[in-house]
Amino acid sequence: xxxxxxxxxxxxxxxxxxxxxxxxxxxxxxxxxxxxxxxxxxxxxxxxxxxxxxxxxxxxxxxxxxxxxxxxxxxxxxxxxxxxxxxxxxxxxxxxxxxxxxxxxxxxxxxxxxxxxxxxxxxxxxxxxxxxxxxxxxxxxxxxxxxxxxxxxxxxxxxxxxxxxxxxxxxxxxxxxxxxxxxxxxxxxxxxxxxxxxxxxxxxxxxxxxxxxxxxxxxxxxxxxxxxxxxxxxxxxxxxxxxxxxxxxxxxxxxxxxxxxxxxxxxxxxxxxxxxxxxxxxxxxxxxxxxxxxxxxxxxxxxxxxxxxxxxxxxxxxxxxxxxxxxxxxxxxxxxxxxxxxxxxxxxxxxxxxxxxxxxxxxxxxxxxxxxxxxxxxxxxxxxxxxxxxxxxxxxxxxxxxxxxxxxxxxxxxxxxxxxxxxxxxxxxxxxxxxxxxxxxxxxxxxxxxxxxxxxxxxxxxxxxxxxxxxxxxxxxxxxxxxxxxxxxxxxxxxxxxxxxxxxxxxxxxxxxxxxxxxxxxxxxxxxxxxxxxxxxxxxxxxxxxxxxxxxxxxxxxxxxxxxxxxxxxxxxxxxxxxxxxxxxxxxxxxxxxxxxxxxxxxxxxxxxxxxxxxxxxxxxxxxxxxxxxxxxxxxxxxxxxxxxxxxxxxxxxxxxxxxxxxxxxxxxxxxxxxxxxxxxxxxxxxxxxxxxxxxxxxxxxxxxxxxxxxxxxxxxxxxxxxxxxxxxxxxxxxxxxxxxxxxx
Numbered sequence: 189x190x191x192x193x194x195x196x197x198x199x200x201x202x203x204x205x206x207x208x209x210x211x212x213x214x215x216x217x218x219x220x221x222x223x224x225x226x227x228x229x230x231x232x233x234x235x236x237x238x239x240x241x242x243x244x245x246x247x248x249x250x251x252x253x254x255x256x257x258x259x260x261x262x263x264x265x266x267x268x269x270x271x272x273x274x275x276x277x278x279x280x281x282x283x284x285x286x287x288x289x290x291x292x293x294x295x296x297x298x299x300x301x302x303x304x305x306x307x308x309x310x311x312x313x314x315x316x317x318x319x320x321x322x323x324x325x326x327x328x329x330x331x332x333x334x335x336x337x338x339x340x341x342x343x344x345x346x347x348x349x350x351x352x353x354x355x356x357x358x359x360x361x362x363x364x365x366x367x368x369x370x371x372x373x374x375x376x377x378x379x380x381x382x383x384x385x386x387x388x389x390x391x392x393x394x395x396x397x398x399x400x401x402x403x404x405x406x407x408x409x410x411x412x413x414x415x416x417x418x419x420x421x422x423x424x425x426x427x428x429x430x431x432x433x434x435x436x437x438x439x440x441x442x443x444x445x446x447x448x449x450x451x452x453x454x455x456x457x458x459x460x461x462x463x464x465x466x467x468x469x470x471x472x473x474x475x476x477x478x479x480x481x482x483x484x485x486x487x488x489x490x491x492x493x494x495x496x497x498x499x500x501x502x503x504x505x506x507x508x509x510x511x512x513x514x515x516x517x518x519x520x521x522x523x524x525x526x527x528x529x530x531x532x533x534x535x536x537x538x539x540x541x542x543x544x545x546x547x548x549x550x551x552x553x554x555x556x557x558x559x560x561x562x563x564x565x566x567x568x569x570x571x572x573x574x575x576x577x578x579x580x581x582x583x584x585x586x587x588x589x590x591x592x593x594x595x596x597x598x599x600x601x602x603x604x605x606x607x608x609x610x611x612x613x614x615x616x617x618x619x620x621x622x623x624x625x626x627x628x629x630x631x632x633x634x635x636x637x638x639x640x641x642x643x644x645x646x647x648x649x650x651x652x653x654x655x656x657x658x659x660x661x662x663x664x665x666x667x668x669x670x671x672x673x674x675x676x677x678x679x680x681x682x683x684x685x686x687x688x689x690x691x692x693x694x695x696x697x698x699x700x701x702x703x704x705x706x707x708x709x710x711x712x713x714x715x716x717x718x719x720x721x722x723x724x725x726x727x728x729x730x731x732x733x734x735x736x737x738x739x740x741x742x743x744x745x746x747x748x749x750x751x752x753x754x755x756x757x758x759x760x761x762x763x764x765x766x767x768x769x770x771x772x773x774x775x776x777x778x779x780x781x782x783x784x785x786x787x788x789x790x791x792x793x794x795x796x797x798x799x800x801x802x803x804x805x806x807x808x809x810x811x812x813x814x815x816x817x818x819x820x821x822x823x824x825x826x827x828x829x830x831x832x833x834x835x836x837x838x839x840x841x842x843x844x845x846x847x848x849x850x851x852x853x854x855x856x857x858x859x860x861x862x863x864x865x866x867x868x869x870x871x872x873x874x875x876x877x878x879x880x881x882x883x884x885x886x887x888x889x890x891x892x893x894x895x896x897x898x899x900x901x902x903x904x905x906x907x908x909x910x911x912x913x914x915x916x917x918x919x920x921x922x923x924x925x926x927x928x929x930x931x932x933x
Contacts, residue, residue: 209691212315212691214692215366216677216683217331217678221329221331222328223291223330228325233270233272234247234257234258234272235260236258236260236273237276246440247313250314272297274298274309276301276306277299278301280301283302284301284304286305286332288309288332289333291331298310311367335677336678337643337676338645340368341372342650344650346374348380350382353430356371361702362704367677371445372448373445378455378475379407380395380425381458383425383495384426388491392425394413394461395457395458396425397413397416398413404653404654411473413460428498445499446505447504448507451506452538459474466515467521468519478519479540492545501554504549505557506549508558508559508562513534522534532565546571555570555572556568556570560573560577563585572590572592573585574593574647578596578597585642586635590642591644592644594647598825599624600646603653604620605617605618606620610897617858625668625671626688630643648672659705660705671688713730715730716728726788732771738754739755739772740754740772741767743766745768748769749777764785764787767785768782787933789817789933790842791815791930792815792817797838797841799838800836800837806824809828813928819928820854820929824924828929831924834920837915837916837917840913841912842912845910845912846911850904851903851906851930853902853916853929855902855925855927860895865892865925866919867887867920867921871906875912875913886902888921
């Protein structure tokens with residue numbers, strides 16, 4: 189197994205001391221003051237202001253209490269001892285999501301100026317109940333709280349795999365518990381149209397059904413659609429009645445559902461059902477609407493009109509991402525549109541389409557929301573942007589005065605692996621562990637203070653190409669959405685990873701009680717070295733997703749045992765060493781040990797010349813990357829893997845002639861995002877830097893079609909030859925090459 193040494197995955201140092209709190213709310217409230225005593229739950233009556241009666245009903249439903257215990261608060265009435273009180277207080281619009289929760293020995297009192305605040309308080313109370321060993325005894329406390337950001341979202345892609353209304357309701361209940369207040373439903377894409385449209389029945393009779401259960405198989409083979417009722421049809425859709433029921437269900441829980449209807453790209457399923465909307469009629473595989481055809485805009489306006497009648501959300505999401513331009517370039521109608529509107533190119537044609545839809549949506553009192561590609565060619569005046577290709581698009585839009593929701597792929601895409609891919613269900617690739625989600629800061633440092641008001645919040649996205657079941661979806665969402673909930677709710681000064689980790693450890697009980705298929709914390713350890721090459725020493729830090737596990741280690745290559753050294757904090761070793769470490773429970777090792785080979789090899793810190801440049805998108809540690817002694821982790825985005833779109837071709841000057849025994853270099857392959865092994869590697873040696881002798885090539889033996897995440901170390905024997913200069917070449921076969929270190933012994 190490769191060891192986790194990602195610079196971003198700085199998991200907890202396991203022996204920090206955390207106070208054992210009885211109140212473990214997530215996201216962390218602004219103020220929690222614990223008090224002596226407890227409140228006993230025993231058929232308590234609930235007294236509630238009329239405006240908040242639904243909050244009392246929701247609490248009763250969640251706790252499975254009888255609703256005949258709910259009574260309206262009347263003016264001047266005093267609730268008896270043992271009551272739960274949910275009362276409306278005076279306040280302005282800014283106070284609507286804030287709340288106070290007082291738990292005393294005689295009463296529990298929720299106070300808020302707005303319905304959102306009452307819901308938030310109710311969810312905090314529910315968390316306290318569901319995280320106690322005895323759900324009938326609540327610790328006394330005073331809690332005051334309000335959100336940092338107004339938009340706190342989760343997107344679920346129901347196009348690639350359709351999830352029924354019952355599952356969506358379960359997700360609404362769960363994300364509401366953690367104060368996520370927006371559910372973005374990705375309703376349409378090539379894989380299937382998922383919402384009934386009365387005016388266009390073929391969207392659900394045909395475009396909602398494909399020929400294969402597996403998205404990958406379907407995408408890589410026929411990409412055919414079939415009719416509803418066909419024996420081999422796979423898909424589904426929400427009727428308008430079902431969608432309205434979901435909207436109402438979410439509204440009661442303080443959650444807004446935003447529909448996404450894709451345009452102008454990702455629309456293969458629409459064009460298959462209505463070929464006149466494509467540039468080339470019924471030609472298979474075209475995903476972009478014909479923007480020179482007025483019927484495209486009539487279709488979109490008709491669909492959006494029906495969506496507005498179902499979804500009262502302020503925002504209507506129109507996608508706008510990843511639209512190909514080739515059909516527009518060869519389409520006479522699209523080219524005529526460009527000419528008639530004095531547009532510069534196809535990018536401005538797309539902008540024309542977005543602007544036209546934005547004008548229509550605005551005329552209906554709503555606001556257009558789209559992925560950051562809608563910036564290309566110019567942004568429509570009233571458009572709002574979801575920034576997914578990093579944060580650059582969001583920053584640009586905010587500076588232009590447009591509202592922004594941050595959802596960068598590196599920290600908010602929950603379709604990535606969250607633990608070692610060798611132990612995980614297949615995912616699209618990448619690596620997004622829990623702590624990286626938790627440490628995401630939605631407010632970019634580069635954004636000027638006067639523009640920060642345009643940053644509304646952040647959102648997680650679950651794309652489901654590789655997530656075919658409801659159980660798998662839960663596994664990918666939880667507990668990462670819990671970590672993001674704190675990142676978008678709590679003030680940064682109140683957040684600390686080890687404190688969160690303790691509170692999360694108390695929430696596993698809650699998730700189990702609610703039957704959530706969450707990803708359990710890994711038994712794998714991160715071994716994080718800090719190398720001091722001049723001193724010839726290395727400091728080692730061990731970290732874990734587990735809360736305060738018992739960790740034991742060895743530095744001589746032997747297997748750890750219950751008698752091995754107990755890890756209590758960073759330790760130092762001199763020279764090279766093979767470190768093995770593992771978590772122990774009741775004297776037994778939890779799994780095979782994690783290992784790191786600390787190799788203070790001859791090339792560390794030496795001079796390196798890049799004969800061919802690395803990719804500007806994956807610079808890692810720039811010129812230091814391949815000779816700094818640090819190995820890469822499970823993702824090429826960790827800052828230790830350097831990416832190349834050409835051959836890796838470097839020359840290392842060792843400073844003096846050395847007798848050399850071997851050279852090793854590790855490469856990664858993950859074909860989903862286009863990362864492949866080199867065709868071969870070769871090494872040349874020189875004493876003067878001018879005349880080089882090339883040694884034998886080492887060929888790659890890893891298949892370029894293997895979908896798994898694969899690491900291969902290429903080893904070239906140097907057989908004791910003497911040289912000062914070492915030239916290393918890895919020949920590109922396709923896509924990207926990613927290398928982490930060149931080790932010369």
